[in-house]
Amino acid sequence: MIFTEPLVGDKTRESIRASITEPRADVAGRVFKALVVGSIVVTLLIVGILFFDQINGGWPQLSTRLGGFLQGTLRSRSEDELLGVHQALYGSLWIAIFVAVFAFPIGIAAAVYLEEYASTNRFTGFVELTIRNLAGVPSVVYGLLGLYLFVNDGWIKENITNGPTVISAGLTLAILVLPVVIITSQEALRSVPSGLKEGAYGVGATKWDVIRTQMLPYAAPGILTGTLLSMSRAIGEAAPLILIGAITGGLTANPGFTDVGALDDRFTAMPIIITTWVQQSGRDAGFAVAAAAAIVVLLCFVLLLNLAAILLRNRYENKRTV
């Protein structure tokens, strides 16, 4: 049988043509597109203005003595030629390493457990709810937790942390980002197509095989994005470090980046020296310049980390398609 009659009537055909070709066609869609483009422009503008404003503010330091600024220490006067951020970079770098070493494996493992092993019952529900709530707890509260756990007198202080040190700070911030790492990893694991899993089970793979060879490689880019975003957050936190006792005034020790022996000494970190220099700028206006320069250094540090995350993610994504 041959169709002689069109599937839609003339009237419908006209209205479809009009909605595609007429000048006032699809107004809502165009407005929506303008809105999303506008949002991205605003976001980029804010980041751009912030970045250039800080570069501009810190230029006297950045242009004349970048090397000295990167190797320098906390000083009492802004015109001091030894002023710089090396001690703070040391603190922030090792905090990042502690977060990577402690929060990531534990967080990802917890996510795998919750997604693949835990049975769906009230207890699991309670645990999931608690983790989601913990992710929203203000960072100062984690600072207090770190203070009691790691800094105050006790077995942990005597044997592991030695009081207000890089170790205490690193562990506290690792705890701080743990809930976020778990949640983002869970989301990434959930995005693995069930067909992939079932196919693997179908050919006789064990649960461990499926997780190792199918789940984790497929979820890796998502896990990486989430974990490295949470690391950027850990590097930018000032409030918990203030509670733990990061140094704001002066520190003699200026250890090299690879000097592991200084991990159980008093420390400072990038957000701390930015805060303290902004405060000092009332006494000595040159510290405003130093603070702006330190902000630029911190932004570059975080950008480098994100760049590393993007490169790693691309590598995993390429592997997956092969």
Add this chain to the structure above:
Amino acid sequence: MNSKRRIFAGAVALSFVVAACGSDDDSSSDEAETEASAAVEDAESAVTEAEEAAETETSEAMEEAETETSEAMEEAETETSEAMEDEGSEETADLSSLSGDITISGSSTVEPVSVRVQELFNEQAPDVNITVDGPGTGDGFVLFCEGSTDISDASRAIKDEEAAACEEAGIEFTELQVGIDGLAVITNSANDAVECLSFEQIYAMVGPESTGITNWSDANELAVEVGGEGDLPDAELEIYGPGEESGTFDSFIEIVLEGIAEEREQEAITRPDYNPSADDNVILQGIQGADTSLGWVGYAFADTAENVKLLEVDGGEGCVAADPDTIASNEYPVSRPLFIYVNNATAAENPQLEAFVDFYMAEGLDTAVAEVDYVALSDDAKAEVRAAWDSAL
């Protein structure tokens, strides 16, 4: 005194070593000593000559001889001090052998002074690991009286209850004044209706009974009532100052408000409805943003700020402008002492801490305080503080 003896003994021991090695340095310092003593002898003989001359000649000859004497004495002094400086460089060598930790905490106002001293000290003693922190005077004393810190920076004297906590923990300390900080009473530079405020007027605008006042002139009645002038202008009043946690807040109350508040049987506090901030920059921004604002911050902060006018203050003896001279001489009424508190027992046990405080008493008082924009003590006051430290050990 112990420390100086030790340093001296060290210097002597070192010079023996150097002498044994046959170094030229030592012979030159010997030469300096010989020269110095020769010069002293010259001076003495000049005195004898002068006395002889005075017996026979006129008073003119006497004057001449005196000049000669003083010149000879000066020469002798210079040469002696040069010889002393040679010993001083050996003292430096002594500092470089020190090691260990020193923990300093307390006032964020004194923090820059201690950091500056730390920097200078570490130039000579690089192996001594010093940390300086500034959570605030009160927090600093809590740590100090727990025994967690060696030195506590303070922008006010220790309170009785804080001292009691120290005593309970068995911690004996020495209070050493290191400098002076003036508090500046400030307004916007566009405000030319006011030049000088008396304590009474400040009390009437900022004190506990001023709550709700939003115009300078509304405070006149109260100012007159407490014994001040009622000549405040008709202008909007916006007050910016440090928050309760700040040492600057405590000092301001103690110096300006407390006396009048006690007379009037009021609690010594500020009005609750002003704009408090822990950040001096925020206070300055507030002042800069309102033409007829009123506030107070540390002198070092206000002195360098733009669009801010430092008001003269009358503490009962006429209006005095805040500048380094009037603050040092205590003429300017709103100034406060800056202290360090040293744990005596720790200082006696740890040579690096003792050497650090010795250094603080020398370079700190002379150099560091002024370098970070506070007002150095007068020479008499310095001598007093140094004597206090010497007798503490």
